[in-house]
Each structure stands twice: as C-alpha cells, then as structure tokens.
Amino acid sequence: MKRDESTIKKMSELLRSGAVMLDLACPLCSTPLFRLKSGETVCPTHGVVKVVKTDTEVVEIQAQAVLDRVQALATSRISIIANSLGAESSENSERELLDQLERWLEILERIRRLKLMSVKEERK
Ligand SMILES: [Zn+2]
Structure with a gap:
C-alpha cells in the first residue's frame, strides 16, 4: 500500500511528540x-x-477490517437502491431493485451479527 503525504506527515508529528518507531508494522x-x-x-x-502476537489475531483484525469495508459498501448500495426505488416507474425493475435491497440488507444484518460475536469473544 502506498504511503501518502498525510501518513508521512503524521509519522513526523509522532516522532516530534516523542513517540518511538517500533520494529513492528x-x-x-x-x-x-x-x-x-x-x-x-x-x-x-x-x-x-x-499489538498482535499470533497469526490468529492478525487474521481476526483483518477480518474486522473487511467487515467494516463490506458494511460501508452495503450501506452505500442500499442508499443508491432506495433512491432508484423512489424514481422507478416500471414494476419489473422495481421488483428487481427490491430483490437487491433485500440481499444487501441481509448482508448488513449478517455483518452486524458477526461483529457482535467478536465483541462478546473479546469480553471473555
Ligand atoms: Zn495502519
């Protein structure tokens, strides 16, 4: 992943504030x-x-990041579909949009459930 200017700026700010760069990524x-x-x-x-110690923890954190991305995608798709539904006149395409909407809502619900599960595991 490329490091943009704002990342480099933040890194130098961290160093100026007395933070120490670690041998970890x-x-x-x-x-x-x-x-x-x-x-x-x-x-x-x-x-x-x-700071992660095991491969399992790395995988869990990456999975969480993927869930966040899918959740953002689902939310934006749902809003696009909702807008199209308002503008749609043909009954067939309306049905198609409702099918899509249902699938995205299902995905969203599943993500919420997965996130709740991982929160509960952390509290153990
Ligand atoms: Zn990072």
Whole structure:
C-alpha cells in the first residue's frame, strides 16, 4: 500500500511528540507502528492498534477490517437502491431493485451479527 503525504506527515508529528518507531508494522497497512509516551501503540493511519502476537489475531483484525469495508459498501448500495426505488416507474425493475435491497440488507444484518460475536469473544 502506498504511503501518502498525510501518513508521512503524521509519522513526523509522532516522532516530534516523542513517540518511538517500533520494529513492528501495522497489520492493516504495513506502516511502521509507534509507541507513544503514554505507552499506547499507534499506527499513523489507523490510530491506536492492539499489538498482535499470533497469526490468529492478525487474521481476526483483518477480518474486522473487511467487515467494516463490506458494511460501508452495503450501506452505500442500499442508499443508491432506495433512491432508484423512489424514481422507478416500471414494476419489473422495481421488483428487481427490491430483490437487491433485500440481499444487501441481509448482508448488513449478517455483518452486524458477526461483529457482535467478536465483541462478546473479546469480553471473555
Ligand atoms: Zn495502519
């Protein structure tokens, strides 16, 4: 993933504030992680990150990021479909849009359930 100017700017801000660059990379974007004076580990792009120790944890965090992306996609698709539904006059295309809407809502609901599950696991 390419490092844009804002990431580099944040990295230099972190260094100026006394943060230390670690020999670890963010599991989401591979940018080097920093340890703040407060002891927190942060990614310049993603903010505070949990330092992962096992491959399983890396996979879980990546899965969470994928869920976030799909959720954002589903939300924007649903809003596009809702707008088209308002403008649609033909009955056939309306039915098609409703089918699509139903599928996206199902995806959204499933994502919410998966996220709740992972929150419960963290509380154990
Ligand atoms: Zn990151």
